Amino acid sequence: MPQLAADTKHRVAFHLNGRKVEVLAENRMLLSDLLRHELGATGTHVGCEHGVCGACTVQVDGAPVRACLILAAQIDGADVRTVEALTPTAQQLSPLQAAFREKHGLQCGFCTPGILMTLDALLTTRPDASEQEIREHLSGHLCRCTGYATIVAAALAAVEEIRKEQKYNA
Amino acid sequence: MKPPAFDFVRPEGMEEVLETLHLRSSDARIIAGGQSLVPMLNMRLARPGVLVDITGLRNLQSIHEVRGEVVIGAAVRQAELEAWPHLRRKLPLLAQAIRWIGHVQTRARGTVCGSVAHADPSAELPLALIALNGSVRLASQRSKRTVPAADFFLGMMSTAIAEGEMIEAVTFPVAENGTGYAFREIGRRHGDFAIVACAAVADKTATRLAIGGVDDHPRQFDLPQENGDELDDALNDIAWALNARDDLHASGRYRRELVRRLGRETVLEARSCRN
Numbered sequence A: 001m002p003q004l005a006a007d008t009k010h011r012v013a014f015h016l017n018g019r020k021v022e023v024l025a026e027n028r029m030l031l032s033d034l035l036r037h038e039l040g041a042t043g044t045h046v047g048c049e050h051g052v053c054g055a056c057t058v059q060v061d062g063a064p065v066r067a068c069l070i071l072a073a074q075i076d077g078a079d080v081r082t083v084e085a086l087t088p089t090a091q092q093l094s095p096l097q098a099a100f101r102e103k104h105g106l107q108c109g110f111c112t113p114g115i116l117m118t119l120d121a122l123l124t125t126r127p128d129a130s131e132q133e134i135r136e137h138l139s140g141h142l143c144r145c146t147g148y149a150t151i152v153a154a155a156l157a158a159v160e161e162i163r164k165e166q167k168y169n170a
Numbered sequence B: 001m002k003p004p005a006f007d008f009v010r011p012e013g014m015e016e017v018l019e020t021l022h023l024r025s026s027d028a029r030i031i032a033g034g035q036s037l038v039p040m041l042n043m044r045l046a047r048p049g050v051l052v053d054i055t056g057l058r059n060l061q062s063i064h065e066v067r068g069e070v071v072i073g074a075a076v077r078q079a080e081l082e083a084w085p086h087l088r089r090k091l092p093l094l095a096q097a098i099r100w101i102g103h104v105q106t107r108a109r110g111t112v113c114g115s116v117a118h119a120d121p122s123a124e125l126p127l128a129l130i131a132l133n134g135s136v137r138l139a140s141q142r143s144k145r146t147v148p149a150a151d152f153f154l155g156m157m158s159t160a161i162a163e164g165e166m167i168e169a170v171t172f173p174v175a176e177n178g179t180g181y182a183f184r185e186i187g188r189r190h191g192d193f194a195i196v197a198c199a200a201v202a203d204k205t206a207t208r209l210a211i212g213g214v215d216d217h218p219r220q221f222d223l224p225q226e227n228g229d230e231l232d233d234a235l236n237d238i239a240w241a242l243n244a245r246d247d248l249h250a251s252g253r254y255r256r257e258l259v260r261r262l263g264r265e266t267v268l269e270a271r272s273c274r275n
Helices: A032-039 A095-102 A112-125 A131-137 A151-167 B014-027 B036-040 B078-082 B092-100 B114-118 B124-131 B231-242 B252-272
Strands: A010-016 A018-026 A057-060 A061-066 A079-081 B007-009 B029-032 B052-053 B063-064 B069-073 B135-139 B144-148 B154-156 B168-172 B180-187 B196-202 B207-212 B220-225
Touching: A018 A032, A018 B069, A032 A057, A032 B069, A057 A112, A057 A151, A061 B135, A095 A151, A095 B231, A112 A151, B007 B168, B014 B029, B014 B052, B014 B168, B036 B069, B069 B114, B078 B092, B078 B114, B092 B124, B092 B180, B092 B196, B114 B168, B124 B168, B124 B180, B124 B196, B124 B220, B154 B180, B180 B252, B207 B231, B207 B252, B220 B231, B231 B252
Parallel strands: A010 A079, B007 B052, B029 B052
Antiparallel strands: A010 A018, A057 A061, A057 A079, B063 B069, B069 B168, B135 B144, B135 B168, B180 B196, B196 B207, B207 B220
């Protein structure tokens, strides 16, 4: 059985935003720190580091999860997606990001990457998500600026935009 | 807010898991979803010498029904139970309670058995296990045993799991016809720890009410069959029996009032959905 000693670094291999990455990490390293400090993917923000605020939310195998509650050793072989993956090109915003801009869904922006990853996962599996579903998914995030109303408005606008896009592409 | 150093092992079979638990005993902790353990590590409230990752073990990953019980393996995530197609029919109480467990983002990783092992006094899964008279299957290198829920939770984050033992599965009895199930909870915000949570099971001859968030572990009570003063008196007795204390989130008095009112609503709802 693989035994990883506490005092050395171990190889962790996984996919980050579609690219294969391999890093050396101690067992105690959190996914949030692995992303930011070892891979330079600083789009993922770190707030409370005990699973309450939701700022560090990323997608693991398609599901939104708290990166601060996942050990690097448990990510071996997984498919990780962060906010860096959302923009189609450097000059373009995704429909969800554009809706946040349009509806003032952020102010200071600290909580935004996590919220985007939760909503992106929701809208991927449930493109016609209701306001209630959106609010339930957002309950896993703290935002101290907006009061949430504009975030919900942005999510609903994104649902509408995605619906339109699908109509034209069908 | 970083975990202390620990060894990490990824066993390929139960023998290796149990051997590690035997050899490292109190120094070893099982990790599956990590949604309770990793916060404890980050805050250094837990300092295990070795973490034993059981998420790769196939025989712990299934939900199946055997002889009137739903058996949920130790690596089954809460989101997997939530998505189990038979949940509403087989375990209607859990179908109601599961949305109250943390958030979508923590249910995606956290396991059913992990929450039971953690034994937070306000957690929903231990409460449901108590309300339904479920049981916990424990395994060690020497033996296996099954502990009824009523004997499993001993106090705040304290359970009957002995050194060298781990939870292999938890079992919930399948819902019976003619029995009503109801779950209610009050917290500050959705996904917060419950200030008071109630689970009621009512059939033609008996009603059970289990209450979490008040005493240091979830507790179960039998209630009279009437809906009037006798029920109110019984709920009042329960409210006083639970050692409600003041804390940051609510006063003891407020908790007692919630037990009386939320308890009554939960019982009446369970009675109304008997069929």
